[in-house]
Amino acid sequence: EAGVTQFPSHSVIEKGQTVTLRCDPISGHDNLYWYRRVMGKEIKFLLHFVKESKQDESGMPNNRFLAERTGGTYSTLKVQPAELEDSGVYFCASAERLNTGELFFGEGSRLTVL
Amino acid sequence: QKEVEQNSGPLSVPEGAIASLNCTYSDRGSQSFFWYRQYSGKSPELIMSIYSNGDKEDGRFTAQLNKASQYVSLLIRDSQPSDSATYLCAVSDSGGYQKVTFGTGTKLQVIP
Numbered sequence: 001e002a003g004v005t006q007f008p009s010h011s012v013i014e015k016g017q018t019v020t021l022r023c024d025p026i027s028g029h030d031n032l033y034w035y036r037r038v039m040g041k042e043i044k045f046l047l048h049f050v051k052e053s054k055q056d057e058s059g060m061p062n063n064r065f066l067a068e069r070t071g072g073t074y075s076t077l078k079v080q081p082a083e084l085e086d087s088g089v090y091f092c093a094s095a096e097r098l099n100t101g102e103l104f105f106g107e108g109s110r111l112t113v114l
Numbered sequence: 115q116k117e118v119e120q121n122s123g124p125l126s127v128p129e130g131a132i133a134s135l136n137c138t139y140s141d142r143g144s145q146s147f148f149w150y151r152q153y154s155g156k157s158p159e160l161i162m163s164i165y166s167n168g169d170k171e172d173g174r175f176t177a178q179l180n181k182a183s184q185y186v187s188l189l190i191r192d193s194q195p196s197d198s199a200t201y202l203c204a205v206s207d208s209g210g211y212q213k214v215t216f217g218t219g220t221k222l223q224v225i226p
Binding site: 004033035040041042043044045048056091102103105106107108 | 118155163213214215217
């Protein structure tokens with residue numbers, strides 16, 4: 001069974017440009033999460049989809065970030081325009097059920113904004 | 115105050131020793147507690163979950179929870195070099211939507 005896959009693994013862009021990160025969850029997992037880790041800090045929650053609906057987007061930093069999950073399958077996270085402080089590793093995770101706490105993580109997309 | 119606090123380490127232990135990793139959390143409403151292991155450059159992987167006070171053992175790993183003290187720990191017995199990784203403590207509230215909050219992680223080094 002394929003795990004959570006993320007693309008790209010690393011993206012280097014200049015301040016003001018746009019980047020779109022993609023996450024393919026494990027097939028059949030309705031719950032999809034985006035997390036971000038900035039250097040030296042903890043992995044911070046961004047948002048949670050249940051199928052195509054945003055269940056909780058309280059962790060989204062600001063309106064430069066837009067997450068979508070059309071059709072309830074893969075998800076995209078767009079940053080537009082990117083700022084220096086957006087640099088970090090963006091993790092996607094999926095879960096089959098809500099009550100086990102078992103999140104299956106992708107290997108992350110490292111974003112570097114210059 | 116951070117929601118989930120861990121000593122960043124590194125914690126160095128000799129091979130075969132017991133490694134003890136600790137974590138405190140601030141939200142008294144937290145209901146579920148997890149330990150994830152993350153090898154360098156890889157994704158976090160769940161290794162233990164605990165929901166009630168006391169100890170939970172799984173092979174060489176024992177998770178301990180004390181809700182009154184808001185304290186979670188992970189013991190690794192007979193530590194192996196392959197256990198060298200960053201261990202993330204994570205906490206989930208009772209909101210039902212599984213928002214998992216992570217600590218910064220403790221880096222463990224097992225010296226052969």
